[in-house]
Amino acid sequence: MTSNPAQHIIKGWLFEDILLEFYRYAPCPAEWLPEHCHDEYQFCLSLDCPGEYYYRGTHYWVPTGSLSVIYPGEMHTGRDIEDRQTPATFRMLYINPDTVRAAALEIAGNGTNLPFFSDPIILNADLAQHFLDFHKASQGVASRLEQDSLLLALLAQLLINHTDISLKQRLAGRERQAIRRVREYLQEHYGEDVTLNHLAQIAGLSSYYLSRVFKAEVGISLKQYQTQVRINHAKTLLSQGIAIQQVAIDTGFVDQSHFTHQFKRLVQTTPGQYRLQDRKNLQDNLD
Incomplete structure (x- = not known):
């Protein structure tokens, strides 16, 4: 409004x-x-x-x-x-x-x-x-x-x-099985707009504790891990000749602009340049 x-x-x-x-x-x-x-x-x-x-x-x-x-x-x-x-x-x-x-x-x-x-x-x-x-x-x-x-x-x-309340934070331990389940879920459902609460249910942990222990165990946050998984799949799709806009949709990004920004940040080139480079490298290898 x-x-x-x-x-x-x-x-x-x-x-x-x-x-x-x-x-x-x-x-x-x-x-x-x-x-x-x-x-x-x-x-x-x-x-x-x-x-x-x-x-x-x-x-x-x-x-x-x-x-x-x-x-x-x-x-x-x-x-x-x-x-x-x-x-x-x-x-x-x-x-x-x-x-x-x-x-x-x-x-x-x-x-x-x-x-x-x-x-x-x-x-x-x-x-x-x-x-x-x-x-x-x-x-x-x-x-x-x-x-x-x-x-x-x-x-x-x-x-x-x-705030004035007494906060006693639970120490982040090594919840390796829970983290493995979350990683596998994000890898299998990379195109879905999953919630933190859903991942917490999969892990059997609270959302806050999952966020802390995931970063402690994996080294990056949940959202960073999801983005990396999506970009890895996007590279494969681009190499198959799928249109950039469709790749952005299939890998769960908000829009093509957001996809391009994240792709360039992680891969150091744009999706369009990556696909052209891939084809050129393939041709060079054939020659």
Whole structure:
């Protein structure tokens, strides 16, 4: 959805039960937003405009690049510090408390109480980048496994480093049989848009523990492994003369552009150049 396209741009979409929003406010005089609350946790990344929150009886300075957190049900409001001379961009994320509680239980075995963020303004460049990566990926420009992995990594960083609950992480052991089953599944179903939860069921592990132990055992993440498997199959298909667009579809990439980007990153040449090189090498060998 888009509101006032000539002035403000506001778009919203869902990733499962998580609401995500993109805001680009046009230049305008500084004013307070109406006081309001949400049933969900609200996370807001301020990309290019500082501001101020009033939350839990306190005024908070919100610098550019910060991630702000509002606890469910808490009244709050916000404003620009001064009249806005240029557009201001924000990315918002609203997560159901039950989803956060379930994540805390999975990540650390502690999901009794709702996690509370004692500092509602988090200035951490690495965390902000994780938030931005997931926010963009949730728009459908990445595989489902990558989206799931980015969300889990974001929640883990938030819960482990910025909440009040006691987190006791399970140590990553050597679950070789479980990892073997997951690798075999990804190899056999390389063209499918598999979810992290489905892989966790195959492994018999939690999603968070699977992500940790897979990287510890294999040396790369689940999404990186899936991409490598897909590219290996793509090379075979290209060598068979199958059209690049069809290869992208058959190997499970979002679109041809995404396929080309990943292929060039791993193979150091484009799919079109690879196929031509393969034919030339074949001809040279025949000669």
